[in-house]
Amino acid sequence: CISQDIDHILETQSALAVDLGGTNLRVAIVCMKGNVVKKYIQPNPKTFQERMPLILKMCKDAMQDANCLNCRILGVGVSTGGRVNPQEGVVLHSTKLIQEWSSVDLRTPISDALQLPVWVDNDGNCAALAEKKFGHGKGVENFVTVITGTGIGGGIIHHHELVHGSTFCAAELGHIIVSLEGPECSCGSHGCIEAYASGMALQREAKRLHDEDLLKVEGMDMKLSEPITAAHLINAAKLGNSQADAILNKAATALGVGITNILHIVNPSLVILSGVLASYYQAPVQHIISERALFSVQSIKVVTSHLEEPALLGAASMVLDYATRRTY
Amino acid sequence: CISQDIDHILETQSALAVDLGGTNLRVAIVCMKGNVVKKYIQPNPKTFQERMPLILKMCKDAMQDANCLNCRILGVGVSTGGRVNPQEGVVLHSTKLIQEWSSVDLRTPISDALQLPVWVDNDGNCAALAEKKFGHGKGVENFVTVITGTGIGGGIIHHHELVHGSTFCAAELGHIIVSLEGPECSCGSHGCIEAYASGMALQREAKRLHDEDLLKVEGMDMKLSEPITAAHLINAAKLGNSQADAILNKAATALGVGITNILHIVNPSLVILSGVLASYYQAPVQHIISERALFSVQSIKVVTSHLEEPALLGAASMVLDYATRRTY
Ligand SMILES: [Ca+2]
Ligand SMILES: [Ca+2]
Ligand SMILES: [Zn+2]
Numbered sequence A, B: 001c002i003s004q005d006i007d008h009i010l011e012t013q014s015a016l017a018v019d020l021g022g023t024n025l026r027v028a029i030v031c032m033k034g035n036v037v038k039k040y041i042q043p044n045p046k047t048f049q050e051r052m053p054l055i056l057k058m059c060k061d062a063m064q065d066a067n068c069l070n071c072r073i074l075g076v077g078v079s080t081g082g083r084v085n086p087q088e089g090v091v092l093h094s095t096k097l098i099q100e101w102s103s104v105d106l107r108t109p110i111s112d113a114l115q116l117p118v119w120v121d122n123d124g125n126c127a128a129l130a131e132k133k134f135g136h137g138k139g140v141e142n143f144v145t146v147i148t149g150t151g152i153g154g155g156i157i158h159h160h161e162l163v164h165g166s167t168f169c170a171a172e173l174g175h176i177i178v179s180l181e182g183p184e185c186s187c188g189s190h191g192c193i194e195a196y197a198s199g200m201a202l203q204r205e206a207k208r209l210h211d212e213d214l215l216k217v218e219g220m221d222m223k224l225s226e227p228i229t230a231a232h233l234i235n236a237a238k239l240g241n242s243q244a245d246a247i248l249n250k251a252a253t254a255l256g257v258g259i260t261n262i263l264h265i266v267n268p269s270l271v272i273l274s275g276v277l278a279s280y281y282q283a284p285v286q287h288i289i290s291e292r293a294l295f296s297v298q299s300i301k302v303v304t305s306h307l308e309e310p311a312l313l314g315a316a317s318m319v320l321d322y323a324t325r326r327t328y
């Protein structure tokens, strides 16, 4: 018989975390301390018909593994792109980054399949919850996080709480507009920071350069079969490709101006960048703020998240915090 | 002897309100119900040396009149451009719209001169307080107000309270940037909505057209000695001046995009426009939102304030609400 002392019980208390992004569908077992015990990744299917059963299957498989790993799953936390009503556990509306993903009740089917409580929130909001519980946002009253992945998401903590807004559309930071014209965005508008600075936007520009035979420079290792990504653009810029460099500069400027807008609207004391491009963007964003923001916010701290999986950890944090609360 | 019943005492309870704008310095006696009993206007002096004594003189004159008018002044509320620390009653920093107006303690000299409690806040924040107490914001949990005067100010009410931010720089809505380039702004940056859509920006464009002899059109009444203002631009556009029309369209687009950014960051349930250009901007802003915003916020209500003096009334509301509170 395994030890039943209270420390051990607390240690084994865990969450099932689901992250639905523009590219991948991820499920993880996350323990109370914020460690990812096991992780499962699949490409996010393009249709609702395929996506929903895959989510349920991945969750069920993870539940079996959790049992073997001696992790007691308290509930399921779901992070997803799109506007989410967290009270109902429903995705209200998504951009075309995740297709067929509007008016989707996630709580009912997952809760029915696993017989567990389910919490759902927007991916950027989850990233903010992760920073608040495990990252640079610990104990910080007002902060903002901007997460750059396929798209750009964000979350705002005001007086230690998430800002959801009157129609659950607050902190849609990827769709801050920084140009009256500007490139087309996944949301149908144009000039949004997601259309300049997301992984998808940089990939679009990398492909464009590649098609015009302007991407590859001397010393750059690139296989013919390789899919062109943002990484190629960054690599090319480092090796002296001035056009790649100009594109990245514009992306960083757009992101910096977008974040300046956040400072002039909610004036947080800290900005946390996360996602694969975070460390790349940190210095230029700080520079743009010093150039474009009002004096009173020019010295704001912009830091890079040290969390490997903010959206997943935030999804888990809803379970770990709310499932163990006595009152709601 | 005048009646001393409680209704009469409540009726005579009044506030002295001061509004320090980019053009004028205004003082008013405002009664409990929000009526402006008497108002005093002077051009706002360009230097601190002249401005401070004028404020004190206007306040003292108003106090004498208040006495004759049987208005019992409970305190002084000050609305000013710039970032304000309302706890200290200090203007921290202003743009060049109000020169020599940084690190200015307003509470101490006014309180010393009048022997009354003094409250100070940013003009846009005061406008929001006015809407909350007397205007369209009554009982609304989350709303935003944008006030267009010489510059552009704003205030954000979240969970029935003003958002001040970590360095009192929240709701600096005039400095939301909507262009990576764009016209120079009073803040030193460029592409801010204030640089496109404020009275000052429209006046700049009207003067430019006038200098190029492109402003006046047939049927337009314009005296030689008249100073050129935004009103001329609007008048010219109405009479078929296509260049004036294009400038106004761009101004409205910039304002609409800036407000769309507010919706994607704090997602209020209501946007209130005030200032002389409010009714002009209301319809195009609503249209730009329907074109550029995410689906979930496209149907937000944009209304025009019915308050004649939002900043003054908001300054008064701080006195009327806080001076009669038992606890702080
Ligand atoms: Ca968000
Ligand atoms: Ca303000
Ligand atoms: Zn967008």
Ligand SMILES: [Zn+2]
Binding pocket: B174, B175, B185, B186, B187, B188, B189, B190, B192, B194, B195
């Ligand atoms: Zn500005």
